Amino acid sequence: MERRMTQSLTLSRLSKSYDGTPALRDVALEVAPGERVALLGHNGAGKSTMMKIILGLIPFDSGTVEVLGARPGSARAREGVAYLPENVAFHPSLTGLEQIRHYLRLRGLPVGGAMDLLGRVGLAEAAGRRIGTYSKGMRQRIGLAQALIGRPRLLILDEPTSGLDPVSRRDFYALLDGLAAEGAAILLSSHALTEVEARTDRLVILSRGRVVTQGTLPELRRAADLPVMLHVTPREGAGDRLAQALPQGRMNGTALHLDVAQRDKLPVLAQITTLGDAVADLEITPSSLEDIYSHYSRRDGQ
Amino acid sequence: MTRILATAATEFRIALRNRWVAIAVAMMVLFSLVLSAAGSAPTGALGADRLSVSVASLTSLGVYLVPLVALLMSFDAIAGKVERGTLPLLLTYPVNRAEVLLGKLVAHLGVLSLAIVAGYGSAAVAAFAVDPEAARGLPALWRLVWSSVLLGAAFLCLGYALSARARRPSGAAGLAIGLWLGMIVLYDLGLLAGVVADDGGWFTTDLFPWLLVANPADAFRLFNLAASEATAAAAGIGGMAGAIPPLYALASILLWPALAMGLAVLAFRKVTP
Ligand SMILES: Nc1ncnc2c1ncn2[C@@H]1O[C@H](COP(=O)(O)OP(=O)(O)O)[C@@H](O)[C@H]1O
Numbered sequence: 283m284e285r286r287m288t289q290s291l292t293l294s295r296l297s298k299s300y301d302g303t304p305a306l307r308d309v310a311l312e313v314a315p316g317e318r319v320a321l322l323g324h325n326g327a328g329k330s331t332m333m334k335i336i337l338g339l340i341p342f343d344s345g346t347v348e349v350l351g352a353r354p355g356s357a358r359a360r361e362g363v364a365y366l367p368e369n370v371a372f373h374p375s376l377t378g379l380e381q382i383r384h385y386l387r388l389r390g391l392p393v394g395g396a397m398d399l400l401g402r403v404g405l406a407e408a409a410g411r412r413i414g415t416y417s418k419g420m421r422q423r424i425g426l427a428q429a430l431i432g433r434p435r436l437l438i439l440d441e442p443t444s445g446l447d448p449v450s451r452r453d454f455y456a457l458l459d460g461l462a463a464e465g466a467a468i469l470l471s472s473h474a475l476t477e478v479e480a481r482t483d484r485l486v487i488l489s490r491g492r493v494v495t496q497g498t499l500p501e502l503r504r505a506a507d508l509p510v511m512l513h514v515t516p517r518e519g520a521g522d523r524l525a526q527a528l529p530q531g532r533m534n535g536t537a538l539h540l541d542v543a544q545r546d547k548l549p550v551l552a553q554i555t556t557l558g559d560a561v562a563d564l565e566i567t568p569s570s571l572e573d574i575y576s577h578y579s580r581r582d583g584q
Numbered sequence: 585m586t587r588i589l590a591t592a593a594t595e596f597r598i599a600l601r602n603r604w605v606a607i608a609v610a611m612m613v614l615f616s617l618v619l620s621a622a623g624s625a626p627t628g629a630l631g632a633d634r635l636s637v638s639v640a641s642l643t644s645l646g647v648y649l650v651p652l653v654a655l656l657m658s659f660d661a662i663a664g665k666v667e668r669g670t671l672p673l674l675l676t677y678p679v680n681r682a683e684v685l686l687g688k689l690v691a692h693l694g695v696l697s698l699a700i701v702a703g704y705g706s707a708a709v710a711a712f713a714v715d716p717e718a719a720r721g722l723p724a725l726w727r728l729v730w731s732s733v734l735l736g737a738a739f740l741c742l743g744y745a746l747s748a749r750a751r752r753p754s755g756a757a758g759l760a761i762g763l764w765l766g767m768i769v770l771y772d773l774g775l776l777a778g779v780v781a782d783d784g785g786w787f788t789t790d791l792f793p794w795l796l797v798a799n800p801a802d803a804f805r806l807f808n809l810a811a812s813e814a815t816a817a818a819a820g821i822g823g824m825a826g827a828i829p830p831l832y833a834l835a836s837i838l839l840w841p842a843l844a845m846g847l848a849v850l851a852f853r854k855v856t857p
């Protein structure tokens with residue numbers, strides 16, 4: 283009980299089905315203050331469903347959900363939780379500034395902070411224009427601006443970077459770093475696997491409504507035991523010697539490629555160093571998040 | 585309270601931008617003026633002042649037009665939010681569904697009141713222009729204004745209720761038209777048919793007055809015509825109103841907005857975003 287209270291979000295044995303079709307099965311998840319957790323999963327894995335349950339927007343069948351120590355959707359939970367829905371929408375007749383002022387008033391805060399919020403998401407110039415004239419990326423940023431209102435203690439962001447260009451994405455993650463540093467807990471979902479790997483503390487992989495694995499990226503790599511890729515570039519004229527010494531590799535133009543299992547990694551590296559001046563360069567590519575993700579999703583499917 | 589007012593301010597702004605304010609005012613003014621021009625003939629014969637006569641014909645206008653404008657403004661209230669996808673985010677804010685509806689009601693009722701005052705006001709100006717005695721009709725006009733606002737409130741809330749029920753704007757529009765036809769046109773026709781078939785029996789004497797009072801539009805007409813000096817100018821169902829104390833009609837006009845708001849809140853609570 284003591285430990286539970288320190289978590290910003292606790293899900294345990296959470297199940298939910300839509301008309302008999304299961305969308306979430308026995309999901310367990312905890313997010314601590316200051317932690318950034320990425321929820322990854324294919325389309326229809328149950329990410330949005332999980333988020334809507336956390337927000338109290340839809341009911342669930344069984345299990346427990348505790349949001350900031352309160353019931354999801356309760357007044358106390360809503361005070362401290364911010365949400366960015368998937369494909370966020372606003373009334374097209376309002377300007378960005380009017381929309382943000384409205385949300386500030388709903389949270390009982392002075393409307394004077396609206397321009398500052400719009401500035402933080404890079405929308406200061408478009409603040410006076412109607413949202414109907416905004417691009418998808420700009421609407422997404424209005425969504426972000428409203429999620430920053432009033433120092434939320436838990437942020438639930440459903441595919442927050444969809445529609446954002448690479449520069450805006452970087453700015454977005456910088457914003458998240460600031461929020462997390464101030465102690466906010468963040469749960470975000472994404473398809474863009476590569477971008478979350480460097481910017482979140484923990485990954486949760488959801489497949490067909492089940493959490494198939496969770497942990498830091500190195501933990502997931504180790505557990506998945508996926509091969510590492512080595513690219514060995516030979517010196518001038520030493521190509522054949524290299525290929526003979528490492529018969530498991532395949533020569534491809536200028537370099538030798540090897541897929542090495544985790545446990546063979548160090549022995550193979552040792553072997554390569556004994557080749558001395560035959561090697562001009564060596565590059566190691568760990569398994570990508572995409573590889574890990576498809577490994578776990580596939581395993582679950584079988 | 586701040587949340588209701590915040591919602592009301594934003595909704596009023598949206599109504600202005602969507603030209604609802606302009607449309608509602610234009611409709612009420614246009615029909616009021618047409619009606620007061622058309623109703624100018626019988627003045628002398630009745631011995632009533634011009635404004636009281638106008639109020640009698642505005643009452644008949646209001647029965648049709650106020651519910652229509654109210655339903656047109658409100659049918660999109662929830663269904664539109666569902667369709668645009670703005671509802672889930674709103675419902676994660678610390679605002680409850682009743683507050684959302686009350687905020688909308690304040691804004692829409694503001695627009696409707698503006699239209700009612702502009703419409704009836706222009707008819708009153710026309711009455712004063714031709715009859716110096718028109719001031720005698722001012723109490724009746726005032727009664728017509730506030731009872732029209734209450735009638736509008738009832739139909740705005742009924743509009744929210746069916747908007748929440750339908751969840752899609754097209755479905756809500758259909759329900760709104762059906763509700764208007766049913767409550768304003770067919771209800772009276774049905775009662776009339778009942779009275780004719782009954783030929784002065786139990787239905788006509790005991791049930792009919794209550795059925796009349798139960799419908800907010802009929803209660804509105806009864807209340808205004810019973811209180812008006814120009815009752816004689818009224819025809820049809822209003823003529824049978826004698827049996828019902830105006831107080832009952834007033835109670836009906838007052839209760840309906842609250843009842844309809846209750847229905848709207850219940851229907852809105854059932855909407856899963
Ligand atoms: N309102 C709904 N009614 C019925 N089924 C739904 C509804 N919302 C989602 N689902 C189903 O639940 C599953 C999970 O969907 P969702 O949570 O939206 O996945 P994700 O966000 O990971 O793409 C999918 O199979 C989807 O079809």
Ligand SMILES: [Mg+2]
Pocket residue numbers: 326329330331368440
């Ligand atoms: Mg989704």
